[in-house]
Amino acid sequence: MKRILVIKLSSLGDVAHALPAVRALKERTGAEIDWVTQPEYAPLLACCNDVARTIAFPRRNFARGFFPFLSELRREKYDVVVDLQGLMKSALAARLARGKRRVGPAWAREGAPRFYDAQPAQTPGPRRHAVEEAMDVVNLVAPGAATPPEPQLAFPESEPDVEPGPHVAFAPFSRWDTKDWPLEKFAELGKRLATEMGCRIRIVGGRDNEAAGEILARQIGEKARNLCGKTDLPGLCALLKGMDLLVTVDSGPMHWADALGVPLVAIFGATDPARTGPYRQLAHVVAKDGLDCRPCHSRTCARDDLACLRTLDVETVFQAALKRL
Known part of the structure; x- marks a missing residue:
């Protein structure tokens, strides 16, 4: 062949x-x-x-x-x-x-x-x-072993982040409201990681997320930087490769960080991590238990309250982040 x-x-x-x-x-x-x-x-x-x-x-x-x-x-x-x-x-x-x-x-x-x-x-x-x-x-x-091999990727090196402390990226944006953890909860998480762990927070997303990313960075404080819309896709992957952790909703950056072997905390709402979640073993998936409607795989919430995301508390995600740092 x-x-x-x-x-x-x-x-x-x-x-x-x-x-x-x-x-x-x-x-x-x-x-x-x-x-x-x-x-x-x-x-x-x-x-x-x-x-x-x-x-x-x-x-x-x-x-x-x-x-x-x-x-x-x-x-x-x-x-x-x-x-x-x-x-x-x-x-x-x-x-x-x-x-x-x-x-x-x-x-x-x-x-x-x-x-x-x-x-x-x-x-x-x-x-x-x-x-x-x-x-x-x-x-x-071409029949072969059942275990999928690791991808072979060669992204350009990003400029090293010279600011001290663990470097944590946030990817809080997706194309579905039913995937997005509330930004005020990301802000609270960022404040805790910055003050309690000395983390530097880097917020990533597309150009259409720039304004929301700027608000989030200001809410977290001086240890946060808004990088939404500042990189192309290879540049985003190069940046993620240099992170100590990515905290993310179910999104494109989550999957590429997973392919690159970046430690993850992945927050899931409407979608099913068993179907489309991180595949490698470096991820900690966080999802709300006890809801019969989850996962619904829907872009809109039938309950109209997004309970799977709005009731997922910051402490749970914070503890998951500590386990990966």
Whole structure:
């Protein structure tokens, strides 16, 4: 096997979940691996040692970008095309590629399976972790050990933080309200880590989080810095790699920090850590027990009170952080 095409278009965390599968493909086949993804994630995959070439899927300008994308997609011939997204758009890209064989996940939907030559068998019971389900697809192509290998990532070194003390990053922002622990609780946690443990707090997020990050930094005090919108994605990963701890909601930074081996405290609300939580053993997952509605996997709260997040106390998260520092 000489050349493999992997398709995982989005999102930030889902792309991270695919990294062990790509490492396994490289280890087991030695093939050149190209990856189809959305343009915003291509700089991250340029830092993945197992990826020879990224092909940008034109999600935002599909009509204008389709034919250039198709030309790039069909530039090479592939022994196998591995669709790890499992949706119609990714399966269509798999069919358009010049591949001898196409495989996709057992849970694929939107009619995607009609474009595959093979899928893993469905396993009984609840869905497993996304990393393990991606490995099921890999095992169709190149069977091997059940344990997913660690990704091979090479991000540029960030400038060292010269301020003394343990360095703790906060990633308090996601795209779902039902994932976000209240910012006032992050502020209280930051104050305690700064005053009781001498920690330096670095708040990370996107450009749309800059204002909220600035408010949070001011609430924590002089040992906090707002870095929201100050880095690109490779720069964010380089920064996280230098942290002693990341305290995070279920978000893209959580998954990439996990891939990099950064110690984590991961706060979960609506989503299920058994399915999409940190996979490595360096994480402490914090979630509210005793709620029948959790996990609901919903962007909106049916109870309308976000009890899974609002009743999760700061002391619990603080103690989890102490165990990881």
